[in-house]
Amino acid sequence: MNNQELVARSLGAVWHPCTQMKMHEQFPLVPIQRGEGVWLYDFEGNRYLDAISSWWVNLFGHGHPRINAAVRDQLDQLEHVILSGFTHEPVVRLSERLSALTGKKLGHCSYASDGASSIEIALKMSFHYWRNSGRASKTRFLSLRNSYHGETIGALAVGDVALFKDSYAPLLMNVSSVSSPDARAAAPGSSAREHALLCAAELERHLEQHHQDIAAFIVEPLIQCAGSMAMYDAAYLSQARQLCDHYGVHLIADEIAVGFGRTGSFFACEQAGITPDFLCLSKGLSGGYLPLSVVMATDEIYAAFYADEFTRGFLHSHSYTGNALACSAALATLDLFEENDVIARNRNVAGQFAGACAPLASHPRVKHFRQCGMVLAFDVDTDDRQFARRFADMAARKELLLRPMGNTVYFMTPYIISGSEIDLLASRTLELLEQLS
Numbered sequence: 001m002n003n004q005e006l007v008a009r010s011l012g013a014v015w016h017p018c019t020q021m022k023m024h025e026q027f028p029l030v031p032i033q034r035g036e037g038v039w040l041y042d043f044e045g046n047r048y049l050d051a052i053s054s055w056w057v058n059l060f061g062h063g064h065p066r067i068n069a070a071v072r073d074q075l076d077q078l079e080h081v082i083l084s085g086f087t088h089e090p091v092v093r094l095s096e097r098l099s100a101l102t103g104k105k106l107g108h109c110s111y112a113s114d115g116a117s118s119i120e121i122a123l124k125m126s127f128h129y130w131r132n133s134g135r136a137s138k139t140r141f142l143s144l145r146n147s148y149h150g151e152t153i154g155a156l157a158v159g160d161v162a163l164f165k166d167s168y169a170p171l172l173m174n175v176s177s178v179s180s181p182d183a184r185a186a187a188p189g190s191s192a193r194e195h196a197l198l199c200a201a202e203l204e205r206h207l208e209q210h211h212q213d214i215a216a217f218i219v220e221p222l223i224q225c226a227g228s229m230a231m232y233d234a235a236y237l238s239q240a241r242q243l244c245d246h247y248g249v250h251l252i253a254d255e256i257a258v259g260f261g262r263t264g265s266f267f268a269c270e271q272a273g274i275t276p277d278f279l280c281l282s283k284g285l286s287g288g289y290l291p292l293s294v295v296m297a298t299d300e301i302y303a304a305f306y307a308d309e310f311t312r313g314f315l316h317s318h319s320y321t322g323n324a325l326a327c328s329a330a331l332a333t334l335d336l337f338e339e340n341d342v343i344a345r346n347r348n349v350a351g352q353f354a355g356a357c358a359p360l361a362s363h364p365r366v367k368h369f370r371q372c373g374m375v376l377a378f379d380v381d382t383d384d385r386q387f388a389r390r391f392a393d394m395a396a397r398k399e400l401l402l403r404p405m406g407n408t409v410y411f412m413t414p415y416i417i418s419g420s421e422i423d424l425l426a427s428r429t430l431e432l433l434e435q436l437s
Helices: 003-013 021-025 065-075 089-101 115-132 153-157 162-171 192-210 235-247 268-272 299-303 324-340 342-356 387-397 419-436
Strands: 034-036 039-041 047-050 108-112 140-144 176-178 214-219 250-254 278-281 293-297 366-372 375-380 408-411
Touching (some): 047 419, 089 324, 115 153, 115 214, 115 293, 140 192, 192 235, 235 268, 324 342, 342 366, 342 419
Parallel strands (some): 140 176, 140 214
Antiparallel strands (some): 039 047, 366 375
């Protein structure tokens, strides 16, 4: 098969996600045959630096030999088994290791296949917890404006990105929202921390008035990723934890995108010194290899479901819950973290990124250049309504896989990116901005 044939057949058979298919009349699909490290290759040998980790999932590069070997080894033993009434070694080991990474403060793992499904689990668990605890009035949820938590019905309801949500509004439960602590919205002369505390005060006022009805407050720690990479100070999370404790509201931390070292710590919540009631993980969990997500919950949450009555149990599942192959990929991913001091290396790489991107930060078309660990983003001053599509198309011609959100360009690369590849990414992105000028 060649590039042209694959694209033609794909357009005839595949309904691509998050896509207006008609746009491919103007902006063609990019065919990919294989991947190696930070690079993806098409059938003609053209390469693309995967600057977005293939939708934020790939941590250690494409085709990593350690993860490849783990999946092959597991394939020879057990590919999958029902997890209701049965268990297997990879899911047990993975659950124990994830719990240890939280200091055993979160010790009960419920598995799903993707991030949105983990959000559904956390929402249902919170609702069901209050019902089992005799407080059935706590049925509502609270989230941040400009948040995104996935595209299933429950996840859409607690999100606030109109592009995804508006078409399905009649299907969604009514959810309240409070101001985002996005540092870009800080008043002139006000710091990111001061703005975060100002927003936390609004959260306190809302909880004071409505806590009797609220089951949980859900938040993406430190970065609202699909909300144009909105970054904020950890002080907001500290305050949110205290307020949720005071008013008897669960705190759900959506670390689907920001977990596993993206922000400079293994879990983003660590930077605020807090532990949520529910921790949702996916994307990097399996190193970007196989669909897998998990919700981690406290002993207190778990105890509310532990009873003789079957209906008090958490009756949520899917056919591939805790898939053995996916768990083996996740275990190999955790091995790489442990054996290579990845968090420390990431901090060094983040510094290299900051240096290489200094010309970008000072470019006259760039606003709000920002960085949180291994995530960098900036807003481009443009009136072009098709900027994201045009910029992505231009980037592909310069061997870069970029996918702007609106006028926000971001880098979220695999951790193995080299210094020379960082320089290439930064310099060619600067060339793209010059082309716009």
